[in-house]
Amino acid sequence: MPDTMPTGGDRTARVALIGAPNSGKTSLFNALTGSNQRVGNYSGVTVERKEGTATTPGGHRLSIIDLPGTHSLRARSPDEEVTRDIVLGAYPDVPATDLLLVVADATHLRPGLRLAQELKRVGIPVLLVVNMIDIAAARGIEIDLDRMSAELGLPVVASTAVRKAGMAALHARLDRMLDEGLAPRGALEWTHPTATDLRAALREADRVIAASVRLPAAPRTATSVIDTVVLHPVAGPIILLGLMFAMFQAVFAGAAPIMDLIAAGFESLAAVVEATLPAGLLRSLLVEGALAGVGAVMIFLPQIVILFLFILLLEDLGYMARAAFLMDNLMGHAGLHGRAFIPLLSSFACAIPGIMAARVIDDRRDRLVTILIAPLMTCSARIPVYTLLIGAFIPARDVIGGIGLQGLVMFGLFAAGVVSALTVALAVRLVFRRHEIPAPLMLDLPDYKLPRLSGVLLGLWQRAWTFLRRAGTIIFAASVVIWVLSSFPLPPEGATGPAIDYSFAAAIGHLVEPLLRPLGFNWEIAVALVAGLAAREVTVAGLATVYAVSSPGAAALGTALAAEWSLATALALLAWFIFAPQCLSTLVVIRRETGRARWMWVTVVYMFTLAWLAAFATYRIATLLGG
């Protein structure tokens, strides 16, 4: 390395990583920046803007942006528009790029090479990184990098992003390029390619591959062996169902011991506070407000972590694209795109990542329908409410052969969410989209990869942290607000009824009650539902506060509810929660992702309408049957 820096060499070079989906771009980004974001395997998992900084061994500072995966600069989805605009320098708040790192999968070079040729015309220096060279070598694929570079007219370097040693060549090349100084931005010659241009580019890529790559004779990889079972017309759907069943089993059975532990922890914390503080407002605020409210929600952390563990593992493994393949026909009948399976499955954990994952659907109307039905999938915030009500009102007895009634009801609620989501999609199709031709499905089925533990753990930690932050902020604040509303004004001297009857909360509850009375809801439920507009799980905290149950364990609250409500009311409330859009964050995200407040209001109105009708029908039928 020469000692002298070229002029402007001390400036941070702006590098953009661009590549086809599943080219290992995100792992390369992690290897370069050390920031270790999650590496997904499903086409288009990189939907958010990711930036990082790095210093090369030669001391050059890099600012690296990880662009959403794309086959071409022709933007077909919002994701790809971002990529195009950044590369063309048209993106408002991102400075112009100095160097494009085009990432190509060494085992599947065609898309990367085609993209590299397209990017040559943009006028920014390009370095082609042939990634996953280790996997290619293991499969007997021999790549002559010098020849490839000569044929392409671009510098080419190989890398193995998941190993430290695999980055040495790339680092050395980056240092050499930066020492020599990058060429200034040239003229923009990129134009919208026609089908003929694309064909020519693909043939050119094939020519380069033919000249520089030697493929082994019979490439039968592990992926094709696994796929003969996983995509089998009979075995495939059975495996998919089995995986879904195992997932829910793990969420409900597997999480129970840890949940009991957390509940016990909060109970002993409450006992400590009660022992140290004298009876009074402060103790009441801490025990009945903060601890009861936050504790009632915190115990669901294990369930959420387990659900996300399954989703992250399946995504990293490459199974999600297979699930989309198996589900496509079924989803097509409901007017949904096969790709909608992934956003909808993520929505079982939380509708927010689900709605954001809908960006992988390039057809605008298909994407909109997916976004509008995503909140109907049973998200983890409903689990606290369901668990509480099922525990309190559904007897814990076996129906047949070891299948518990409680578990069956829970399964029924999940199924109701799926069925209603598909029904809404079908209704939208029949009413508004009757004459529409379905949008095409073109889904890359990537090779299977073993998930990397660090990536999965990081993803899990990010999800758990989001949940904890919510519990610490929104839910804590809501618990305190509910406590204040239900404690003040203080009951007058000589009052006979419970203190809460005189509070603001009671006034609000009585105000809303007429709307909800046909559903069998009393004013206490009305208070909890109003509080739960912020987030569904706050309803549990709200009920705990309103019924002045200081113990945070779900069991104590359940006993109180069982004494106060009829079975019909409880069932109606369960029906309400299948549909009600009680989550401000979801609504905000819908507004952001659709770009229109209108769709947020459509969601609010249709979901509340369904919730009211479902709860009404449930209450009336249950009352008739003697509930």
Place this chain on the structure above:
Amino acid sequence: MEYGTLDALVSTTTLGAARKGFRGTVVSVLPIEGVGRLPADEMERRLVEMGFIEGAEIEIIHEGPIRRDPIAVRVGSATVALRRRDALAILAE
């Protein structure tokens, strides 16, 4: 369309009607306007981007569980899932 001459069209099958195990070479990629939601030229570009160009070796390696739809097609070193309706645009021999 680069070299999909009429002679070649006679002995061809459309990928949309082919069964699992079908192996062949792409003769032409020619979506018909109005068959799909997308304009024909956009559909053609997308198929080309996924690797379907004249002369490409293809093989149907999987069929979906319901009505054998969609199909998974090996094209080059990639595997692409397509609906049969969209695969009608691809003629192979």
